[in-house]
Every structure is written in structure tokens, then in C-alpha cells.
Amino acid sequence: MADSLRWQDILGHERNIERLRTMLREGRLPHALLFSGVAGVGKKKAARLVAAALLCKKADAPCGDCPSCRAFLAGTHPDYIEAAPESRGKGARVLRIEAVREIEKKAARKPLLSGRLVVLMDEADTMNEAAANSLLKTLEEPQGEVFFLLVTEKRAALLPTILSRVRDLHFGALPPAVIERHLLAQGVEGGQAKMLAAAADGSLSHALLLLEEDGLQLVEDAAQTLFSLRTLDMFRLWEKAEELGRLPRERGEDWLLALSRLLRDMLVLYAGSGALYHEERRVGLARALQDFSEERVFSLLVEVREALRRLRSNANARLVFEGLLMRLGNAWAGGR
Ligand SMILES: [Zn+2]
The missing domain is CATH 1.20.272.10 (Zinc Finger, Delta Prime; domain 3)
Known part of the structure; x- marks a missing residue:
């Protein structure tokens, strides 16, 4: 969970990152953002960086060293809520309405450290309809300064009403050359890095999985x-x-x-x-x-x-x- 808080550590996606940083700098980040795209390209990492930057409140990047950033890195930030679906046995992963209500309750609190709250919802597409409708109300009438960052690999599975309430940022596949450079920097041997990058379908996590397996x-x-x-x-x-x-x-x-x-x-x-x-x-x-x-x-x-x-x-x-x-x-x- 603890990763660095530097934009430079995200591979590729220069245009998305520039857009996000500009909005952060100018203080006009929308209150609901959707990070969509295939697995393993850095969506969630980017969303976490936005969260840390919103909470740090310096400018367009988290400083990495203030009480807010330190709490964020330690996973103990009181104003940061991260949610993901639970899996029930072998069944499908679902973000249930109870979980969404719990999130909404937390998001209605007074911020303790940063003066604002940030909610990151991973695999947002796993919300069932009841959960999505509940979230929709919150998105329509946000209480106080709350930011919702939704992450999904399956944009099409989200309700159109949700989609209409969020600003969409699409994270495309990474070019093989970007993946190859990263693998080389990790010490993977040249020929192997090239082949893995070719086989990874634009996903860094896929490349690493192939390397492992x-x-x-x-x-x-x-x-x-x-x-x-x-x-x-x-x-x-x-x-x-x-x-x-x-x-x-x-x-x-x-x-x-x-x-x-x-x-x-x-x-x-x-x-x-x-x-x-x-x-x-x-x-x-x-x-x-x-x-x-x-x-x-x-x-x-x-x-x-x-x-x-x-x-x-x-x-x-x-x-x-x-x-x-x-x-x-x-x-x-x-x-x-
Ligand atoms: Zn900071």
C-alpha cells in the first residue's frame, strides 16, 4: 500500500497527469472523477496521488513530508477513505449498499487534518444498483468539501447516471517501449524485457505477472x-x-x-x-x-x-x- 507520492513514478499517461496537475494547481478539480482503463496501467496510482495532493493542499503534487502526507503514506489519514468491493466466498465481488452508506457516513464528517475529505472507490463498477443509486444522491448533493475518486476497469458497467456525474479520465494501454524501459530499469535483461513488453498488452502489471510466472x-x-x-x-x-x-x-x-x-x-x-x-x-x-x-x-x-x-x-x-x-x-x- 505504501508507495511513493511522486508523479514521476507513474509510467506514461503524460496528458492525463498534466490535466490533473493543472486542475489541482488552479483549484478547479471536479468533485467526482472517474479513472477508467484496462488493468495495470496506473489508474489507481494516479488516483491515490490526486488524493494525497488534495489532502496536502500545497499545489499540484503532494509534498511527501507534511503531517497530511506522512499520515497518507502510513495509511492512517483520518480524512482519506478508501473502499473496495468485498468478495463473498467464491462469488462475485460486490460493493454493496451497506458499504456505500458507510462511506457516505464517513464522508459527511468534519475533516480532522486537511480541511477536506477524499474518498477513493476502487472497482467502482462492482457497485450494485442500490449502492450506485445511493452514491448518486451524494454525488448530486455533496455536503462540504468532499472529493470522490472512482476507479474502474469496466467503465461500461457503471450506471449512465453515475457516468453523467463524474469527470472521465481514460487511461489507455501503455506503449510497449514504456513498459520495456521500466523493466530494464528494474534489472530485467534486455531481450527478455523486449519480449515481455510485447506480450503485456499495454499493462505493466501484466508484464510483471508474465515475468513472475x-x-x-x-x-x-x-x-x-x-x-x-x-x-x-x-x-x-x-x-x-x-x-x-x-x-x-x-x-x-x-x-x-x-x-x-x-x-x-x-x-x-x-x-x-x-x-x-x-x-x-x-x-x-x-x-x-x-x-x-x-x-x-x-x-x-x-x-x-x-x-x-x-x-x-x-x-x-x-x-x-x-x-x-x-x-x-x-x-x-x-x-x-
Ligand atoms: Zn504534504
Whole structure:
């Protein structure tokens, strides 16, 4: 939880950060902000920095050294409320109305240290409708100086009424070069940093997860499978589907994402220009073009995307992979 309070420590997002700092400097930060974007790009980190700056009240950045900043860093700031959904057993994570009411009660108090209150709601999309409606009333009639910072990976899951009450800041995917630089600075070896950055889909936390869990092995496996599709017999196909189906769901998704990036790279090679995700595999991918017509690559890509969608909507993983590999492998039986 304790992290630094420096804007420089947030990777990328220069324009958002500039906007936030300007609003802070000029004292015109809206009372409700939404930090939206994919996982692991620094949304929550930015929201926490805004919170610390609002509470420090120096200017556009927390000083890091006043009683407010020290309390913030220690996680004991009396005017800072951070909320996240609770998970109930194996069920979905939900921000319930009781939790929102609790937040609202705290947010109605008199500030003790900073003269204002800041509420950070992580995974705000997990509010159920009752909770969202309750929050809506607070957003419509704020009592005193309270700031609400909502964070979400699923902007579309928020009620339109909530969306209409918040200022939206979208945090896009990080460019691979930014992730690569960060990994290099962390001491990750050059070639590996490049490959991880390519495979991370614009998310730093995803890159770090891949590093931790030997994710490059998945990319290698996806490539091997793709390049051997033509020669895989039925038995091997079933075997492979079973093996993939046993992966934890997120790893299965990573495998499919790796495969879709390889296919996208093949389309780039067909187009004759553009940067490859997997530059280091250029030769192997170019060789594979002999086996895959451009239309074929395109239709494979559609299949992979569909498999990914099904996996994410909790379909049986083994069946998803079985269906996918069957269709991919069948291509040659039918010609092309
Ligand atoms: Zn301070």
C-alpha cells in the first residue's frame, strides 16, 4: 500500500497527469472523477496521488513530508477513505449498499487534518444498483468539501447516471517501449524485457505477472502450436486441448492473446509494413506465411478472438480449446 507520492513514478499517461496537475494547481478539480482503463496501467496510482495532493493542499503534487502526507503514506489519514468491493466466498465481488452508506457516513464528517475529505472507490463498477443509486444522491448533493475518486476497469458497467456525474479520465494501454524501459530499469535483461513488453498488452502489471510466472513460455508454446497445426493429428489435438484446458483461466487467456498477437504479426507481414509485436520472431513468422494465406490468417484471428470471448465468459476451458484447435486444424483437411 505504501508507495511513493511522486508523479514521476507513474509510467506514461503524460496528458492525463498534466490535466490533473493543472486542475489541482488552479483549484478547479471536479468533485467526482472517474479513472477508467484496462488493468495495470496506473489508474489507481494516479488516483491515490490526486488524493494525497488534495489532502496536502500545497499545489499540484503532494509534498511527501507534511503531517497530511506522512499520515497518507502510513495509511492512517483520518480524512482519506478508501473502499473496495468485498468478495463473498467464491462469488462475485460486490460493493454493496451497506458499504456505500458507510462511506457516505464517513464522508459527511468534519475533516480532522486537511480541511477536506477524499474518498477513493476502487472497482467502482462492482457497485450494485442500490449502492450506485445511493452514491448518486451524494454525488448530486455533496455536503462540504468532499472529493470522490472512482476507479474502474469496466467503465461500461457503471450506471449512465453515475457516468453523467463524474469527470472521465481514460487511461489507455501503455506503449510497449514504456513498459520495456521500466523493466530494464528494474534489472530485467534486455531481450527478455523486449519480449515481455510485447506480450503485456499495454499493462505493466501484466508484464510483471508474465515475468513472475514465466509467461514467455506461453508465447513459445502458442508459436509452436501455430507452426505445427498443419501436422498435428487428431490425437495430438485432443491432447493439446486438454493440456491448455488445465491451465488457470488467466493463463489460458494469455495463451490465446499470445496466439492472436502472432497472427496479427503475420497480417502485418502480409501488409508489408508496420511494427511487429514479436520482432524477434520475424524470420519464423515470415516462413510460416507459406502455410497460411492472408484470408486464412484473418479467419484464424477471428476464431481466436471468439475463443477468448468464450473463455472470459466462463465457458468450459477444455471445450473452448478443443473447439478452437479442431477448427484451426481442420483448415488443411478442407484445402487452404
Ligand atoms: Zn504534504
